[in-house]
Amino acid sequence: MEKITAVKGMKDILPADAPVWREVELSARRIFERFGFCEIRVPIMEKTSLFQRSIGETTDIVEKEMYTFCDRDDELLTLRPEATASVIRAYIEHNFAGVEPVTKLFTIGPMFRRERPQKGRFRQFHQIDVEVFGDDSPASDAEVIFMLTHFLKEAGLAELSLEINSLGCRTCRPDFSRAVVDYLKGSEQALCPDCLRRIGTNPLRVFDCKVETCASVIDGAPRITDYLCPDCEQHFSSVQALLSDLQLEFTLNPKMVRGLDYYTKTAFEVKSGALGAQNSLAGGGRYDGLVRFLGGPDVPGIGFGIGMERLIACLPPRADSFFRTDIFVAALGARAQQQGFRLANELRAAGLSAAMDYADKSLKSQMKRADKLNSAYTLILGDKEIEENRAELRNMNTKEQKSLPLEGIAQALKNILKER
RNA sequence: GUGGGUGUAGCUCAGCUGGUCAGAGUGCCGGGUUGUGGCCCCGGAGGUCGAGGGUUCGAACCCCUUCACUCACCCCA
Numbered sequence A: 001m002e003k004i005t006a007v008k009g010m011k012d013i014l015p016a017d018a019p020v021w022r023e024v025e026l027s028a029r030r031i032f033e034r035f036g037f038c039e040i041r042v043p044i045m046e047k048t049s050l051f052q053r054s055i056g057e058t059t060d061i062v063e064k065e066m067y068t069f070c071d072r073d074d075e076l077l078t079l080r081p082e083a084t085a086s087v088i089r090a091y092i093e094h095n096f097a098g099v100e101p102v103t104k105l106f107t108i109g110p111m112f113r114r115e116r117p118q119k120g121r122f123r124q125f126h127q128i129d130v131e132v133f134g135d136d137s138p139a140s141d142a143e144v145i146f147m148l149t150h151f152l153k154e155a156g157l158a159e160l161s162l163e164i165n166s167l168g169c170r171t172c173r174p175d176f177s178r179a180v181v182d183y184l185k186g187s188e189q190a191l192c193p194d195c196l197r198r199i200g201t202n203p204l205r206v207f208d209c210k211v212e213t214c215a216s217v218i219d220g221a222p223r224i225t226d227y228l229c230p231d232c233e234q235h236f237s238s239v240q241a242l243l244s245d246l247q248l249e250f251t252l253n254p255k256m257v258r259g260l261d262y263y264t265k266t267a268f269e270v271k272s273g274a275l276g277a278q279n280s281l282a283g284g285g286r287y288d289g290l291v292r293f294l295g296g297p298d299v300p301g302i303g304f305g306i307g308m309e310r311l312i313a314c315l316p317p318r319a320d321s322f323f324r325t326d327i328f329v330a331a332l333g334a335r336a337q338q339q340g341f342r343l344a345n346e347l348r349a350a351g352l353s354a355a356m357d358y359a360d361k362s363l364k365s366q367m368k369r370a371d372k373l374n375s376a377y378t379l380i381l382g383d384k385e386i387e388e389n390r391a392e393l394r395n396m397n398t399k400e401q402k403s404l405p406l407e408g409i410a411q412a413l414k415n416i417l418k419e420r
Numbered sequence B: 001g002u003g004g005g006u007g008u009a010g011c012u013c014a015g016c017u018g019g020u021c022a023g024a025g026u027g028c029c030g031g032g033u034u035g036u037g038g039c040c041c042c043g044g045a046g047g048u049c050g051a052g053g054g055u056u057c058g059a060a061c062c063c064c065u066u067c068a069c070u071c072a073c074c075c076c077a
Helices: A018-034 A048-055 A060-065 A084-093 A138-155 A173-185 A193-201 A203-208 A212-219 A230-245 A308-314 A334-349 A363-372 A383-387 A409-419
Strands: A045-047 A067-070 A076-079 A103-112 A124-133 A161-166 A264-271 A280-286 A301-307 A325-331 A354-356 A375-381 A390-395 A401-405
Touching: A018 A103, A018 A124, A018 A138, A018 A308, A045 A048, A045 A084, A048 A060, A048 A076, A048 A084, A084 A103, A084 A124, A084 A301, A124 A138, A124 A308, A138 A161, A138 A230, A138 A264, A138 A280, A138 A301, A161 A230, A173 A193, A173 A203, A193 A203, A203 A212, A230 A264, A280 A308, A301 A308, A325 A334, A325 A363, A325 A409, A334 A354, A334 A375, A334 A383, A334 A409, A363 A375, A375 A383, A375 A409, A383 A390, A390 A409, A401 A409
Parallel strands: A325 A354, A325 A375
Antiparallel strands: A045 A076, A067 A076, A103 A124, A124 A301, A161 A264, A264 A280, A280 A301, A375 A390, A390 A401
């Protein structure tokens, strides 16, 4: 029979890893709420048209990476490849703009893209996603970037490099784009086939081509920073001033172009050397026209996404097991098994973690099990003890052992554990 | 979609130029202590050597096909 395995590029998060995930998520919630962000949970599926419109019809994501299928009533649905579109949809649908001038949201969950998996890239991956609506001030950019780096440091990330750029806006980007195309057309013979294709499809992407000859061509290309309109120019320099004021180190990367069509003005990215080729662990930017473009009010927006798999891959490894058991009930014989079972569940109901082996094995074997489960105490229950209405309590660290009456034992154990 | 690498026990891997090559460590189960864990000692279970075909007297090893995983490109978190 054919082995049933997980879908390609989709990973189980095993018990050994789950605690780290939980901590990262908890830490995100705690920190983001300090900055005034509220959690929103949105469906992982949306109507396909939402993503087509927001991400851009000609992007790789929409063209070939989406999990799209036809619902039973012939409606096209898509597993979300990113979170921003869904959050904006919810923002519009629930008329947040009518209720408050500025809305700050975050959401955590899985995203889906049908790419070829490799290190740091999966078909189902998880993002922590943050969005601010209704604030076009540079302070908003700086706040969001500061929060991102603060969170990453707090999560335990040692070295991170922050890069920022401005991508201009509706008025200045087209000029820049045209200048780049003109420039590239002058050196077509030096470009790789991919880049030649890009001139027609998405000229700005030539900027992050890794082929050496292309890179040297790009070194001489026009810079977006020379083409920014006064408004974008002003905004960008304010953002930089604010970041410096916050003691945040960053590097200007005029070659950074982000993949999604909707970005405007500030774009930023956090990279790590520990990740292999997919070295970007968080990225985001401003998207001032997007909410309106999706049928909402004309409010500005800015946000970022953090790749959880990539973040966790950068974290220093955890050695110790998180798993602990307060009491292991070791029962010997049928009668003890029966009493022990009741006792173990009483302890659980009383708020202690309790474990037991139901296979009626030797005491030695049960002690081994207790040890494996990292038990603080083992409660030994055999015929002798039952006869006398008591149990032997063994401290697994000190090996000290004492007899406890079964009467009121849950409370007694709670007290003992509290003292530790 | 394109290229490279790797598939041997639950896990990590060894296995030379085809001829005791089906192994080690770890984990699991049991015993040494007939009711006491971690260390130590002993024993046991567990593998159609990814799958299919071919060459050969003989294939984990060579050839072909295929699948999976992995890394890289494309692109992105």
